[in-house]
Amino acid sequence: xxxxxxxxxxxxxxxxxxxxxxxxxxxxxxxxxxxxxxxxxxxxxxxxxxxxxxxxxxxxxxxxxxxxxxxxxxxxxxxxxxxxxxxxxxxxxxxxxxxxxxxxxxxxxxxxxxxxxxxxxxxxxxxxxxxxxxxxxxxxxxxxxxxxxxxxxxxxxxxxxxxxxxxxxxxxxxxxxxxxxxxxxxxxxxxxxxxxxxxxxxxxxxxxxxxxxxxxxxxxxxxxxxxxxxxxxxxxxxxxxxxxxxxxxxxxxxxxxxxxxxxxxxxxxxxxxxxxxxxxxxxxxxxxxxxxxxxxxxxxxxxxxxxxxxxxxxxxxxxxxxxxxxx
Amino acid sequence: xxxxxxxxxxxxxxxxxxxxxxxxxxxxxxxxxxxxxxxxxxxxxxxxxxxxxxxxxxxxxxxxxxxxxxxxxxxxxxxxxxxxxxxxxxxxxxxxxxxxxxxxxxxxxxxxxxxxxxxxxxxxxxxxxxxxxxxxxxxxxxxxxxxxxxxxxxxxxxxxxxxxxxxxxxxxxxxxxxxxxxxxxxxxxxxxxxxxxxxxxxxxxxxxxxxxxxxxxxxxxxxxxxxxxxxxxxxxxxxxxxxxxxxxxxxxxxxxxxxxxxxxxxxxxxxxxxxxxxxxxxxxxxxxxxxxxxxxxxxxxxxxxxxxxxxxxxxxxxxxxxxxxxxxxxxxxxxxxxxxxxxxxxxxx
Numbered sequence: 001x002x003x004x005x006x007x008x009x010x011x012x013x014x015x016x017x018x019x020x021x022x023x024x025x026x027x028x029x030x031x032x033x034x035x036x037x038x039x040x041x042x043x044x045x046x047x048x049x050x051x052x053x054x055x056x057x058x059x060x061x062x063x064x065x066x067x068x069x070x071x072x073x074x075x076x077x078x079x080x081x082x083x084x085x086x087x088x089x090x091x092x093x094x095x096x097x098x099x100x101x102x103x104x105x106x107x108x109x110x111x112x113x114x115x116x117x118x119x120x121x122x123x124x125x126x127x128x129x130x131x132x133x134x135x136x137x138x139x140x141x142x143x144x145x146x147x148x149x150x151x152x153x154x155x156x157x158x159x160x161x162x163x164x165x166x167x168x169x170x171x172x173x174x175x176x177x178x179x180x181x182x183x184x185x186x187x188x189x190x191x192x193x194x195x196x197x198x199x200x201x202x203x204x205x206x207x208x209x210x211x212x213x214x215x216x217x218x219x220x221x222x223x224x225x226x227x228x229x230x231x232x233x234x235x236x237x238x239x240x241x242x243x244x245x246x247x248x249x250x251x252x253x254x255x256x257x258x259x260x261x262x263x264x265x266x267x268x269x270x271x272x273x274x275x276x277x278x279x280x281x282x283x284x285x286x287x288x289x290x291x292x293x294x295x296x297x298x299x300x301x302x303x304x305x306x307x308x309x310x311x312x313x314x315x316x317x318x319x320x321x322x323x324x325x326x327x
Numbered sequence: 328x329x330x331x332x333x334x335x336x337x338x339x340x341x342x343x344x345x346x347x348x349x350x351x352x353x354x355x356x357x358x359x360x361x362x363x364x365x366x367x368x369x370x371x372x373x374x375x376x377x378x379x380x381x382x383x384x385x386x387x388x389x390x391x392x393x394x395x396x397x398x399x400x401x402x403x404x405x406x407x408x409x410x411x412x413x414x415x416x417x418x419x420x421x422x423x424x425x426x427x428x429x430x431x432x433x434x435x436x437x438x439x440x441x442x443x444x445x446x447x448x449x450x451x452x453x454x455x456x457x458x459x460x461x462x463x464x465x466x467x468x469x470x471x472x473x474x475x476x477x478x479x480x481x482x483x484x485x486x487x488x489x490x491x492x493x494x495x496x497x498x499x500x501x502x503x504x505x506x507x508x509x510x511x512x513x514x515x516x517x518x519x520x521x522x523x524x525x526x527x528x529x530x531x532x533x534x535x536x537x538x539x540x541x542x543x544x545x546x547x548x549x550x551x552x553x554x555x556x557x558x559x560x561x562x563x564x565x566x567x568x569x570x571x572x573x574x575x576x577x578x579x580x581x582x583x584x585x586x587x588x589x590x591x592x593x594x595x596x597x598x599x600x601x602x603x604x605x606x607x608x609x610x611x612x613x614x615x616x617x618x619x620x621x622x623x624x625x626x627x628x629x630x631x632x633x634x635x636x637x638x639x640x641x642x643x644x645x646x647x648x649x650x651x652x653x654x655x656x657x658x659x660x661x662x663x664x665x666x667x668x669x670x671x672x673x674x675x676x
Contacts, residue, residue, distance in 0.1 A: 019572050021572055022572045025573060025574035026491055026573070028483065029483050029486045029490065030487055030491060030493060031483070032482075032484055032487060033484045033487025033495065034499065035484065036499060036544065037499065039544070040505065040509075043509070043514075046517055047520060105413070106417060109410045110410075110413040110414045110416075112413070113411060113414040117410055118414070129418060129421050130417060131663075133420070135599065136659065137602020137603065137630065138603075138605075139602060140424065140602065140655070143652065147427075152373075152374070155374070193417055193420075221399050222406070223399075223402050223403040253511060254605050279512045283512065298516055298519075305510070308509065308513075312504070316505065
């Protein structure tokens with residue numbers, strides 16, 4: 001009997017190198033992950049590239065002047081053009097500031113109610129309703145705002161003008177209340193309430209439980225507890241949430257377009273029916289724009305993109321840092 | 328035990344009958360005040376009732392509390408009312424929106440609406456002419472193409488953030504959040520400038536889907552990231568301990584475990600884009616007949632149909648717009664409810 005040498009299988013080499021399948025997997029996933037960077041970069045690049053000609057011609061006047069006119073001869077050549085976004089930018093900022101000023105207290109109170117006052121069953125229902133509200137399409141808010149909300153808001157505007165007209169922003173020379181920045185601001189505020197509420201709710205719910213209970217144990221009323229524990233903890237997070245809402249309000253297009261009268265003149269009187277909005281301008285002018293005007297619209301889109309990007313970026317930074325310090 | 332008498336536990340924190348009576352009285356007085364003030368003064372309308380009632384109620388409760396327990400309790404009572412107002416003011420618009428959409432949309436809903444398109448009708452025609460078949464098929468096509476494009480990218484991004492955790496994790500998480508704030512009109516302009524003008528040079532459904540993809544990726548990526556973070560690390564470690572490569576662990580353990588959550592993420596993404604209007608207006612051309620080809624020819628869709636009818640302005644057209652809104656809201660609500668349902672079932676397990 002002869003022993004044939006048993007061929008022992010060579011043990012697999014142990015290494016920390018990932019296998020080929022893993023390398024492929026990692027490459028694909030990383031590629032997918034970087035896509036958001038690529039898309040954002042491409043947006044800025046292409047809008048800048050298309051709008052470059054207009055931006056170069058108008059220079060800084062593109063954001064400091066407020067006339068928007070173009071005249072062409074019969075062959076379609078541009079004779080003269082003035083593109084300035086100042087009125088639109090002022091309008092955008094005014095509308096979204098009104099929206100945030102209205103929405104912020106409502107949302108903060110609502111978030112406090114959800115976290116510290118509502119019984120559990122009510123909380124569940126309300127959270128569902130608020131999340132649902134965030135999923136409503138903006139055209140719905142626009143048409144509802146135009147047909148249902150606007151008459152009431154115009155009435156409120158009249159009241160504000162009559163009783164608070166001595167404050168410059170509530171003052172106006174010509175009593176035109178229809179389609180004013182105030183109306184747009186109210187519609188926008190309804191659209192951003194869900195955003196600010198859910199961010200604030202999240203932040204408030206991270207308030208340290210031991211301190212809450214300590215406050216109660218010391219005999220604090222509910223409000224005293226909120227003032228001593230919850231608000232110091234959540235203040236900057238709420239500011240971040242408000243800025244997220246501001247960013248959303250600035251980029252809103254269709255809802256604002258249906259309820260706002262666009263006028264190319266800087267107007268800080270919020271009750272007067274003449275406002276501006278960069279996003280609505282694009283929808284308004286796009287339909288019959290000449291190729292050169294389209295370039296100006298692209299440049300306007302770039303300005304809007306950068307503006308919302310900055311606001312959102314700041315907001316996310318603020319929310320993120322509060323979330324961390326809370327834990 | 329031996330005495331046989333049982334002591335009934337007292338609940339000193341419960342409101343006494345007297346306290347309840349006072350609460351009811353305050354409510355009543357506030358209501359009365361609102362009615363009398365509206366009747367006597369020139370203030371009129373729902374807002375007046377609401378405002379006077381609220382102010383009267385807040386004042387009365389705070390005064391009572393101040394008498395009973397001092398100023399701290401009074402402030403507490405005031406904030407009680409404020410907080411309740413916050414919740415009520417948040418809910419009123421939703422109720423109003425749903426009520427008006429139902430009230431104005433139902434008259435426009437008929438069977439013919441779902442079997443005809445608008446090829447032979449204009450928005451101002453009587454309601455039994457034409458329908459929104461083209462809009463429904465268009466929206467479904469737009470959403471389907473957008474899904475095919477955005478789901479892989481969204482989930483890969485989420486996987487990068489949770490599984491690979493490479494050196495770009497922080498920046499990418501930041502950028503995805505920034506991307507969710509990109510205005511929809513900017514997404515539309517981007518596709519216009521980057522694809523439509525230089526390459527295809529014509530409106531089509533695909534262009535609309537591309538812009539919707541940009542809007543959908545961040546929603547899917549962020550929700551999917553949260554879901555994947557909930558998968559316990561034990562599962563990943565078990566997969567590795569059994570000799571699985573990372574690829575096999577993710578594909579055969581992590582993703583199946585997170586399946587229902589990922590479906591929720593996708594549904595939420597669809598709900599986000601189904602009613603998106605601005606880029607659709609720029610890119611799809613809004614045809615009036617059923618167009619089954621997403622790659623060529625103008626494509627109708629629900630938002631475009633609503634927009635067009637609304638701007639036509641006649642009573643029939645406005646009814647059409649409301650009917651379209653009702654269908655759109657129904658679609659969004661169905662999607663939203665199914666996402667909730669799947670999400671809650673996952674939480675229950």
